[in-house]
Structures are given as C-alpha cells and as structure tokens.
Amino acid sequence: MEEEELGQQPIKHPNAGNNPIEQADAVFEQSYARNAAAINEVGGSLNKEFFDLMKEDVLNGQEEYYSAVQSGDKGSKAKAMMKLNQKGSNVANFKETWKMLGESAVDNSLSKGMTSDDKFTLAHVTDTNNKPTVTEEGFVWKDVEMPDGTVKNINQTDMNNAMVLRDDKTSKELIDLSSQAAANGKEGQAFDFDRNIATVKKLIKPENIRSLMFDDALNNNSSFIEEIREAFLQPESLKQMLGPMSESTQGPKEKGESNWLDNISEADTKLVEDAITNPKNPFYNPEFSKEIVADYYTRKSQMEHSKTQPQPEAEEEDLYGGQSAQDMINKYKQA
Numbered sequence: 001m002e003e004e005e006l007g008q009q010p011i012k013h014p015n016a017g018n019n020p021i022e023q024a025d026a027v028f029e030q031s032y033a034r035n036a037a038a039i040n041e042v043g044g045s046l047n048k049e050f051f052d053l054m055k056e057d058v059l060n061g062q063e064e065y066y067s068a069v070q071s072g073d074k075g076s077k078a079k080a081m082m083k084l085n086q087k088g089s090n091v092a093n094f095k096e097t098w099k100m101l102g103e104s105a106v107d108n109s110l111s112k113g114m115t116s117d118d119k120f121t122l123a124h125v126t127d128t129n130n131k132p133t134v135t136e137e138g139f140v141w142k143d144v145e146m147p148d149g150t151v152k153n154i155n156q157t158d159m160n161n162a163m164v165l166r167d168d169k170t171s172k173e174l175i176d177l178s179s180q181a182a183a184n185g186k187e188g189q190a191f192d193f194d195r196n197i198a199t200v201k202k203l204i205k206p207e208n209i210r211s212l213m214f215d216d217a218l219n220n221n222s223s224f225i226e227e228i229r230e231a232f233l234q235p236e237s238l239k240q241m242l243g244p245m246s247e248s249t250q251g252p253k254e255k256g257e258s259n260w261l262d263n264i265s266e267a268d269t270k271l272v273e274d275a276i277t278n279p280k281n282p283f284y285n286p287e288f289s290k291e292i293v294a295d296y297y298t299r300k301s302q303m304e305h306s307k308t309q310p311q312p313e314a315e316e317e318d319l320y321g322g323q324s325a326q327d328m329i330n331k332y333k334q335a
Contacts, residue, residue: 028119032105035126039102046098047128050139054091057134061087083136090138090156097160101126104163111164112223113210115278116147121154121162167208171217174203174297178218178304185305197298204290206279212293213277224296225277232269 046054061084068076101122104110114122124130124144132139138156145151177199181191204212211217213224275283276292 025116025119028123031123031127032119035123035128036102036105038128039098039126040106044095044099044102046095049128049131050094050098053132053134053139054094058084058087058091086136093160094138094156097156097163101163104165109165111166111211111215113212113214113277114162114164115210115280117280118162118164120147121158125154125159164210166215167211167217170203170208170212171215171219174200174212174217174300175219177297178301181301181305182308185308186310188310191302191305193298193302196301197294200294200297201290204293206286209286209289209293210277212297213289217297218300224293225273227296228276228292229269229273232272 061080065077065080065084068080071077125132125139125141130141130144132141134140135155139159140156141154143151144154177196181196185191216223275281276289278284279286
C-alpha cells in the first residue's frame with residue numbers, strides 16, 4: 001500500500017514492522033498465567049527477593065530517622081519520618097497490587113482492553129527473573145525495552161495502571177438500562193434516545209472506556225469492538241460512523257482510491273480501530289470515542305425496547321392480498 005503526501009502526517013499502522021502488538025500478546029499469554037500461578041501458590045505473599053529488598057530499604061529509612069532524632073534537627077527528623085511513611089505506603093500498595101495480580105488470573109478479572117504496553121508490563125514485573133531496584137517511588141524495573149522499541153523504567157504506578165480490570169459495575173448499569181428500555185417498550189412507552197445517550201455518557205470515563213470497548217459488557221457474547229469490526233467491512237457504514245474524521249484523517253491510499261476509505265482493507269481497519277481505541281494514537285479523540293461508545297450502547301437499549309413493543313395488528317386488506325374480509329365473503333358467496 002503506497003502512501004501519498006497529503007499535507008498531513010499519515011497514521012502509522014499499529015502492526016507495522018515487527019508487529020509489536022502481537023509480540024506483547026504472545027509474551028503475555030505465555031508467561032503471565034504462569035507467573036500469576038506462582039503468586040497464588042504462596043497466597044499472594046511476596047517472594048524472598050522482593051521481601052529482602054523492601055526490608056533493607058525500610059531499615060535504611062529507620063536508620064536515617066534515628067540519626068535525625070539524635071541530631072536534634074527537627075527539620076531532618078520530619079523529613080526522615082515523611083520518607084519512612086512513604087516507604088511503608090509503597091510496601092502496602094505493592095503487596096495489595098501483587099496479590100490482585102495473582103487473583104486476576106483466577107477470577108478472569110483483567111480486561112480485554114489492555115494495551116500491548118499493559119500486557120507487556122504485567123508479564124515483565126511478575127517474572128521473578130526481572131530484578132527491580134528500590135527507590136523513593138518503590139520498586140522500579142530499570143531500562144526495560146517496551147514493545148515499540150522504546151526503553152523506559154517501569155515503576156509501581158506503571159504496574160498499577162497496567163492492571164486494567166473489567167468494569168463489572170458499569171456493565172451491570174448498562175444491562176439495567178437495556179432491561180428498563182425493554183420494560184418501557186412492553187408498556188408502550190416511546191424510547192427517548194437523547195435522554196438515554198446522555199445517561200450512558202455519564203457512565204463512560206477515561207479509566208473504563210477500554211473495558212466498555214473490548215469486554216462483553218452486556219453479557220451477550222459480543223462487544224463494542226467486535227461489532228465495530230463488522231461495520232468496518234462496509235465502507236458507507238464506516239464513513240457514517242467516522243463522520244468528519246473520514247475526510248480529515250489522512251490514511252494511506254491504495255492505487256486508484258480518491259479517499260483512503262474507498263476500499264476497506266485489513267490495514268485500514270487496523271488503522272481506524274487504533275485511532276478510536278488507543279489513547280496513545282496521535283489521532284485519538286477522547287470525546288469522539290466516547291460519543292461512538294455511548295451511541296453503541298444506546299442503540300443496544302433501543303433494540304431491546306423495539307423487541308418488546310406491542311406490534312400493531314395487521315389491517316384486514318393486508319391479510320387477504322389487498323381485499324377486505326367482506327370482499328372475500330362476497331367472492332365465495334358468488335362461487
């Protein structure tokens with residue numbers, strides 16, 4: 001697929017080059033379940049390496065505090081106490097997250113909306129062959145090469161953020177909205193689309209949108225992303241869904257295309273999916289993505305409403321090929 005100079009930087013395919021997304025997925029699938037099982041075998045307790053590192057760090061903090069007390073310097077004493085409290089907080093937070101990492105493999109609570117970076121991060125930190133160091137931020141895994149080739153330090157905050165859980169609470173609220181829509185339809189009430197989509201939008205937040213995109217939130221063996229991928233196969237449906245984005249976004253054109261969406265290819269679908277679902281994509285628009293997700297769940301409620309609405313009785317002429325019942329009676333009387 002050739003790219004043309006269009007005055008705007010083209011979107012880069014997320015799977016270009018060595019396919020870092022599939023690589024991260026493979027690492028995650030191969031190692032995380034094994035690593036989590038090891039955590040669960042000891043009831044979520046820290047292994048010896050982690051425990052020894054934390055113990056040494058806390059003891060150093062205590063020595064610093066005692067030295068400050070003996071010096072009589074109130075400022076140093078307060079500073080040392082603050083640092084010691086922070087170390088204690090780091091330990092408690094890490095132990096809680098560590099236990100949740102083990103449990104998540106058992107209760108299947110991790111979201112399918114985790115990014116390649118999320119998956120790689122969890123696989124890396126739970127592998128005891130990867131040794132961390134201890135800083136004021138807690139545990140830090142230094143100089144880690146990420147799936148996209150960049151090198152970074154992974155700290156406890158990164159680890160916590162990578163553990164994206166299914167949003168079962170919002171899922172229940174969305175199911176309740178659909179159930180209420182069905183009940184309203186059965187009673188003959190009209191479906192208020194604007195009111196419903198406003199309610200759904202209030203449920204969508206930056207921290208749960210990927211779960212609502214990728215997980216089976218309505219418990220119907222499907223998801224937003226699965227159905228959106230089907231829509232990608234229809235150019236007009238895709239253009240309608242994207243709206244102005246279909247014209248303003250500069251994607252790679254195939255030979256003979258006047259618009260990059262004239263012929264929907266697999267590369268195009270991956271490009272659009274990443275722009276809609278990946279906050280790190282330069283074309284990601286949080287309000288646009290929120291609007292699409294809210295529209296999806298609102299239309300699902302509308303469908304449930306339609307299923308239960310009383311259907312109008314067919315008129316007599318429809319039952320007899322355009323003739324009334326009396327016409328049919330008269331016809332057969334004459335026969």
